[in-house]
Amino acid sequence: MTIQFVTFGMFIIDEFSFADEQGKPTGKTIGGGGTYATIGARIWLPPDSLGMIIDRGNDFPEDIQNRLLTYGSDIWHFRDDLNRVTTRSRNSYRGEYRGFEYITPRIRLTPRDLEKTRLTRPSSVHFICSPTRALQIISEIQEIEGWNPTAIFEPIPDRCIPEELPSLKAVLPHIAILSPNAEEALSLLSLPLIVTKSAVENAASEFLKMGVGKESSGSVIIRSGALGAYVMTSDRKGRWIDAFWSSAENIGKVVDVTGAGNSFLGGLAAGLSITNGNVFEATLYASVSASFTVQQLGLPHLTVSSDGVEEWNQDSPHRRLEVLRQRQDREIENKNH
Template sequence: MVNENGPTFVTLGMFIIDEFIFLNDQGQPTGRTLAPQIGGGGTYAAIGARIWLPARQIGMIVDKGHDFPVLIHRELLRYGPDMWNFREQETGTTRALNSYRGDHRNFEYLTPRIRITPRDLSNSKLENCAMLHFICSPTRANAIMSEIHEVNGWAPTTIYEPIPDRCVPEELPSLTKVLPFISILSPNAEEALALLSLPLPPTRSSIERAAGMFLDIGVGTEGGGWVIIRSGGMGAYLKARNTEGLWVNAFWTNKDAGKIVDVTGAGNSFLGGLAAGLFFTSGNVEEATLYATVSASFTIEQEGLPTVIQSPDLSQEKWNDDSPQRRLELLKMRHRKQ
């Protein structure tokens, strides 16, 4: 049975508890420590959407193991209990280790992954969402789309983010199979070039070329689709078939180095913000990308998730002691001046 009042945005990304090790270039401990933090691309995407949408319009499954920290549970609830669908697990909570050696970051899972699929949304408050976000290999994206097609009458806007370690040329045949059914394909610049065997480092021209190649391969041929290549300080490049490509500036650039603390999760929160923007602009991808850019701007200002505080009368929210709407208007003004 399909819930006709499903949420606006749901992510299939996993909830992860991140642990950290910091080493210098020679592999020796730096002495820096960081307590375990809330992690997972899906979590950052959900918060990116939450910056704009009320918690009741967002959904994410959180697999809660026997070792789930009380402090992390409380922190999640601060964003609104309605957005989290907790599932009790007899095993431990999914954990991953982030190892930093100088400027290089390595990521590895410490526990088995509990993958989430569209079938997990059935018969819950998360079914029949308007927009569905997933982070996975192209091979698994095909399986996810097959499950979506099994649900009669459900045709969500699909926001697909290829998982970094599977952005390799060998995955291109699987990607080609799924692209016609994807509404929005959004790798970052390095991932896009790696999938297409284009040389690094990224440049504006190579990013534009990659977007065109993805469209030629077949993004959205079953009903229109967009490629949005997230490009860090360069901004984001978006293009659809038979349209001119468009660059949207980053909110914080390399000139604002003091504002950029940790870019972890920025791309994920960008896509959650994009979904919220699509909701507010009735599907205008170009305008929605401005919302996405603002969501990313809050994510990179600290290690971990941005903070939210409600006004005493509950009429307004501030994120990192600033207004998302103020940043949105400022970003729109910058683009009007170009």
């Protein structure tokens, strides 16, 4: 089977501390943008069609191992090194402020890492990094003869700065999907950090002018929280796709947005595979994947019925997809009248 999706994002064990806990960890959960992206794709695709490399250290918790396996053992390619620890981070909360720091060394993944695994030459790849690092990843992909994957680039937040714009312009012609969130997009372009639909639309247009996907055809998808996601293709067609939990009565459904953007892009990759590259349809899949991620702290829960039907958070992704599609169709119909 051709592998449909692989992420170069990392697996991280997230530790949490709160202001009233004197900075000591109060719990741990599965983290890492790569992990969330993989689960976003797994919501739609079988485990043997996607994958992720996990660097497993000598401290890897058994409960986390067991939780990962509930999503399918075929997904995970574990690289073991008993001489080191697993990558860990600390998330500290002080009121509305959330701090993040790595507390162990990071191990970056590269396209060459796939060559010794079953994950070699997937149809689409996802990476979360600076534009400068993205250039290095694209260069390594180009060195592998006969491989031209759909490249989905998610800029890392702290490098969405004007200084990275030259590197971004250099890498964009090789990128099929550029997807910052709204604040990141505005920051890269040195625009006021006031998120409105018109500001997001203008930012998407600016990125397309820089040549997204010039070597084929590219799209910009700016993830904008409750406003939804704005999709603009290389032919300048633009459309807003709703966030699934966008209505006021669903406000309580959003518990924690950590990983929502990552899982959105995993869902997008799956949607592109399922819809034969229709980016607007694929974004519906992306929005549904994100809708499961925000319902709890950590990853959504997968259960399988006795007749083999999968449910996520005790709901059907396909049901949510149809609800969202009907909502979008109504909005388009109302605009045309």
